[in-house]
Amino acid sequence: MAYVSLKHIDLTYLSKERATTALEGINLSIEKGEFISIIGPSGCGKTTLLSIIGGILTPTAGDVSIEGLSVTDQKTITGYMLQQDYLFPWLTIEENIIIGLKIMGKLTDKTQDYALSLLEQMGLDEKRKEYPSQLSGGMRQRVALVRMLATKPKVMLLDEPFSALDYQTKLRLEDLVFETLKQQGKTAVLVTHDIGEAIAMSDRIVLLSAKPGRIYKIFEVPEELRLLLPFQVRNATQYNELFQCIWKELETIET
DSSP states (O other): SSSSEEEEEEEEESSSSSSSEEEEEEEEEEEETEOOOOOOOOOOSSHHHHHHHTTTTSSSEEEEEEEEGGGGSSOEEEEESSSSOOTTTTTTTHHHHHHHHHHHOOOOOHHHHHHHHHHHHOGGGGGGTGGGGGHHHHHHHHHHHHHHTTTSSEEEEEEEETSSSSSEEEHHHHHHHHHHHEEEEEEEEEEEEHHHHHHHSSSSEEETTTTTTTEEEEOOOOHHHHHHHHHTTTTSSSHHHHHHHHHHHHHHHHH
């Protein structure tokens, strides 16, 4: 049985004037520990699909299950990392990383120690008493990653988490997030417009067509690339070959 299963997902928005189908016939199985990227033209429903996987949006038809149970029957089983870090500016870094545990009623000495150990792993232990405004953008995203991991979600949902960062910071953070999730055996779904990022971080890449969003093609990333860190992947010959292949398919959709 797949760890995450999407079966016959449709989503239609209704208004007084018309019915607009955003997603249609989405079927996808994701294995435990697998890293999946979703790419496609603007307006194809990438973020909408991510919200359905997270149980934030309810599809018009179909079902999403994690470990055989519908996401609608489970609470807080997914973690989000977004383009903006959404740290609370009036809370210290330590207070920010445990806020999810507080909301879920899971804050104990043990869970707080775990969150602080993650902060230390990210090289930010000395920043725990500082406030978000005192940190760089890359540091703030590392804090957001710790906050997500602290609640031990079953599935990580990443929505353009590096797009607001400068390129050098983006590449460093890709390596850090990739290595952290792989070490912890986490299942992750990334939405990105960046083909290179998708190749560098993923086991498989799902290309959606637009209006309505359907799975157009799924690309398997070669095992040789999956064993490398994202920065190393970008320097490999197979990276360029796969990039060109995906680029051509994307051009076909958009023309």
